[in-house]
Amino acid sequence: MNARRLWAIVLKELRQMRRDRITLAMILGIPVFQLILFGYAINLNLRGLPAGIVDQAHTSASRALVMDMLATGVVEPSERADTPEQLMTLLRKGRISVGIVIPRDYERRRAEGRAVAQILVDGSDTAVQSAARQLAQVPITDDTLPDLRAPPTSTPPEGHIRVVAFYNPERRSAVNIVPGLIGVILTMTMVLFTAIAIVRERERGNMELLIATPLTRSELMVGKVLPYVIIGLVQTCLILALGVWLFAVPVRGWLVDVFVAAILLIVANLALGLLISTKAKSQFQATQMMIFVFLPSILLSGFMFPFAGMPKVAQWIAEVLPLTHFLRLIRGVMLRGAGLWELWPDVLALVGFTAVMMTVAIAQFRKRLD
Template sequence: MKRLRALLIKEFIQMRRDKLTLAMMLVFPMVQLLLFGYAINTDVKHLPTIVFDQSLQQDSRDLLNSLTSSEYFDIKYVANSFQEINDAVDSGKTKVGIIIPPDFSENLKHGRTATVQVIVDATDSLSASSAISAAQLIGQLKSQKILLQKMQGYTGHTTQNPYEIRIRPWYNSDFVSAFYMVPGIMGVILTMTMVMITSMAIVRERERGTLEQLIVTPMKNWELMMGKIIPYSIVGYVQVTVSILVGILVFDLPIRGSLGLLYGLTSFFIIASLAQGILISTVAKTQMQAMQMSFFVFLPSILLSGFMFPREAMPLFFNLLGNILPLTFYLQIMRSIILKGVGFSIVWPQVLSLIIYIMIALVISIKKFQKKVA
């Protein structure tokens, strides 16, 4: 018992000294609870929507009011052409496009079926399913209301449906889950390996005592950072290549955009992930701390980036928190190029965000890293 008591006292003292590890052990479960409790929501509402109303009558406004009142559609933009609808959905600014034809009100007044086209970005199956279900249900309710009014006015009734909601799922019309998941898994694999490997790079040098060899070299801090980043960048490209080949050969993943552009823009994400790992390595004192901090970054990256759960369904705070994660922007780039076939003119905002992240992470890492033995 005395030996056990001594061992317990020693472990508690060690835990108290290792304040960073203790803090991670206490904070990490709390972060998990908050993320799963508040951020994760599969009931997707408030989808950004663009409307091209060619009717501009009271009937079309009533329909749009019904759609927005359901809380599933937030009308963010008003289009003046079909091209504006295409551009908004291609760029990811909106998830839904609603097109009301010019004869919409006339068809309703004369007892003919009034059609409405609803374009849905189906790269995100959960968001698309919510939009489709809500639009079809609202169309059915509006039709039932009109039919009931007609039945109250005279005997007999028409079987013609007043409203017809024509759904057009784009980019993944068959809702193949692999088309949505494979690009996301590629980003997750890169995040997991790049951040975890590099986060332990400098820490491992310090623990092994080889940091002195780096100190006596005439290299500058930024040169040392690049020396740690470039070799792992090659590993990242190998992972991307293998993932793409598996996606094409096994899951029939379509590559609708430029493969060269995809590889070129992947470099920004690889460097951003490596810079994130380097930043962790300058803070952590042991490899265990570096691994714990890597998981602390890895879990929010999976849950808040849009990899598994739509970001539109998250509360505002967690949605904004996801905007500081490199994986969030890389997933948008990957899915836009692979599934939508867009070019650089569409994804440049995401690329710019990655560049800004790289600059901030590397500057902080270089300033924190001191070429001396801790």
């Protein structure tokens, strides 16, 4: 082995990396990005869960109990409700994760030592269940002791506050993970397929043939997308069938809503992939850029880590990602039985994302070789 020739190859590779800005960005960006995400944005201790409170007692003691719960920082009032039925509607729509109910006979229950409050939890996320159970362990003050003659204690008596988990009372992880896997797999495959679509035409020499056709830019881009919509639906059917068969994952909502939500995510990811394809110079670059999109999607969307535990800046970034909105849709439809019309903000977010990405991709694409 000749050291001089070996050194020449090393220099050649280093110079090529220096010229390839995308590769250089991956080398430097991925370690920094992961460090910031895992060290700053990822937080397993949930705080500020959106909650609704129904205090039917309206006494000083009931208000003190509510203040004790809010002081834990686990929940944050976000919606008004007057009855437990309204709390259940808000839970189904995904507008709250926790509902606190204090009955009218709170004082009598407190004097008799019975359960004085109830916490309704969206159990489709097991992390939310665990966080909500902390509320049942709030320290008891003199105002909230079931027995006013007993000395103050920091441990509530058994049954003091009851936690009722809906949609996944068994706390099975598969119930939460399998619907999310539909979005993760569709994001990975759809973005990758279309990210290399235009680049592959250039590398195989087919771009000359496409340029010679009377196709407009819009027709070419939309034609590239449509076949992958069918592929995405096939993947959705496969994951759903295996999830129901192997893991007994429920589908409480309309099956049509499940596929409509899947189509919204598929089209959004395909539009994003086309935009990447117009910027990439090679299939390798397109794959690198796809990873740059897929990594924050899987980490910030709420699939792996609780969304409520992230700081506000990370949540703002996550709101731009299609997977974040799809997870809310698919879990709402499959696990809570909600309709898409009840989850309209996330539907509009996916439609808007698709429109913007497709418009920019068409504007960036040029039917020429240079």
